[in-house]
Amino acid sequence: MSIITVERKVLEKNDELAARNREVFRSDGVFVVNMVSSPGSGKTSILERTLEYLKDSLRAAVIEGDVQTDLDAQRVAKLGVPVVQIITNGGCHLEANLIQDALGTINLKGIQLLIIENVGNLVCPANYDLGENMKIVVASTTEGDDKPLKYPGMFRNASALIINKIDLLPYVDCHLEELKSNALRINPKLNVFETSCTTKQGIAEWCTWLKEQMASKK
């Protein structure tokens, strides 16, 4: 019997590809956001409101990840923003190689902001670096206030938490302060925003912060 010591990260191949993506983004001067959340929290709606808000001040592009259909890409395309849809055919998250492939079909020249909307899933996307500058996690009030405790990985790796559907707070069993404190117990450095895509509450604050982050990376 012989034992071979390996001591390697299981996802090192993904991490290497992510590092390559990061280098492409850096040399093209693109700031990249990886948006993660459970299905139905409102990622695509936040994306639409964000793109509308920022359309006069910067040029953005989008990569959409879904298990099936290009419905989200169709929504984004209506805003006149370049968009690539990745259909994972059952895959529960995006991996760095899928982003690398998508980059072959999108021209990043002149683009300042690339938003990747990950597959709606609060578990798997947390483990996969795509080469982004930061992860943003969206949690909606309709999901309740305990999600950060149940799915800590997603909150640990994120730079910001967007609490969406804030307008529904009077109608749902979700305690806002509890949701925030649960998230901050997992990650005290989270920047927290409260938004409603219906009333547009909080969209300006979130977009202003995002632009500050982009400026500080230049």
Added chain:
Amino acid sequence: MHELSIAQNIVEIIQQRIPELEWNQVTAVRVRIGAVAGIVPDSLKFSFQAITAESALCNAQLSTERVPFRVHCRTCNTNTENEDGFAMCGECESTDIQILSGIEMHIVEIELEETARVI
């Protein structure tokens, strides 16, 4: 169910490290998984078994070692563990901490059965 994708990565690492002629001699693969890495060990073992069953790696058994979530506190300079993955010192409750372990996913070692080689 990203355990399938994780298992695929483990198989690829074995295939890179071990010459193809010796794949059927691989008897054990040890993996270290952080307590809050978001991996279910049983699902990972199931996935590994499923993708290696009909291959030269069919003799390989995957085993997992669990590593607790451990943080170092920069305020009171102690190391504490907690089950929930809270970024907080278990002594003084400071949040100025550094994560020491519990979120990793490493392939540690591969065991091969030696068979007589024809020279």
